């Protein structure tokens with residue numbers, strides 16, 4: 424995202440320098456979500472926004488005229504006001520537009536008014552045309568954040584959560600560039616107990632790993648702020664959500680899309696393996712999508728469990744979700760020495776899920792528990808769910824999900840598998856990964872390759888998948 428100039432902006436614009444003077448009187452702050460908007464502190468009782476020059480915030484001032492939506496904005500598109508009501512002071516957004524003002528994706532409607540709250544997103548004319556995020560300065564409570572982070576970033580809404588804690592949307596002060604800030608509370612990860620691992624060290628290894636990597640399908644690291652109690656890892660923001668949620672919402676991917684996404688995943692993991700790194704925790708929650716589009720760039724994240732395999736000192740405790748765990752980890756109960764082949768297994772499980780919409784192993788199986796299913800490689804491709812999916816796709820899954828790690832296909836070999844003999848798909852992947860090269864001939868020399876995923880199930884029926892917050896469940900009776 425382009426950084427925003429701080430000079431040629433209007434009164435009330437939020438910037439590092441004037442923050443102290445603004446802070447006392449401002450009750451709200453608008454952060455820009457679109458390139459043609461600027462940050463603004465709200466201290467007056469009412470503001471009008473629109474295409475017209477008479478607005479308090481005229482869009483025409485900020486390069487917005489060039490934006491494809493500019494003509495769709497109304498002269499006065501919306502108003503924000505702060506009013507005292509019988510239930511206290513509230514901030515209202517009033518939609519004055521013909522084409523609509525959206526709060527968190529819902530159209531307010533011309534002449535209608537609604538309360539806006541901290542972290543609400545305002546879009547104009549189109550649901551997808553996000554303009555601002557509202558921050559309620561009276562309720563924003565970042566007083567417990569260390570000064571080191573507050574000096575550089577404003578942290579806002581939660582983007583996701585994982586084993587390590589929270590990931591929040593952050594705006595850099597001054598430029599308002601957006602990032603994902605992973606917040607790791609060190610206390611939580613102190614050692615203790617027989618199998619405890621010093622996770623704080625592990626986290627520092629995540630930082631070290633990420634800094635050394637450069638690949639379009641691997642999350643970029645911007646900054647690290649280490650304070651006595653909390654570590655902040657400032658990451659490139661990825662806006663399309665988790666692959667996990669996408670699979671859940673789509674039921675499954677069509678085969679061509681799955682192939683495009685999975686190819687990127689394999690390329691990125693092959694790049695990792697070439698650097699001597701095993702990810703160890705590959706799962707759809709840790710594969711992020713750049714955009715909401717079906718055909719999109721993927722980014723692998725969460726290197727918290729990764730290790731330089733050649734550096735020895737393999738972690739003896741495994742914390743992965745069993746669904747994606749390679750059999751050799753279960754067989755040795757986490758005490759063995761593993762190779763990068765564990766990632767190939769996890770990728771096989773991910774491909775299975777993308778294509779079928781349910782996982783290969785199920786807790787609900789009566790005759791065999793989950794670890795036994797995994798250790799024995801007991802998974803099948805029931806016709807009713809797989810009939811529209813190509814033999815090549817199934818063959819690649821079988822080669823990735825081979826119980827004997829020594830016989831399992833390597834990612835280098837996976838890339839030459841017949842399923843990936845698809846020039847059109849590869850060209851699309853190249854264009855997503857290297858949009859500036861304008862070449863379909865592969866990445867520039869010495870730029871690492873990436874991976875992608877997604878497959879189409881053709882006319883195959885959608886298996887009824889039960890889903891919950893953190894699992895993808897198989898259909899009731901996968902014939903096993």
Ligand code: ADP
Nearest residue numbers: 583584585586587588590603658659660661725
């Ligand atoms: P953990 O180690 O706690 O699992 P992750 O790095 O996997 O942490 O982050 C947890 C969640 O936060 C992810 O699954 C995702 O939803 C969200 N997230 C993480 N990094 C980003 C990012 N760079 N951009 C957007 N969302 C992110």
Ligand code: MG
Nearest residue numbers: 585708709725
């Ligand atoms: Mg994670």
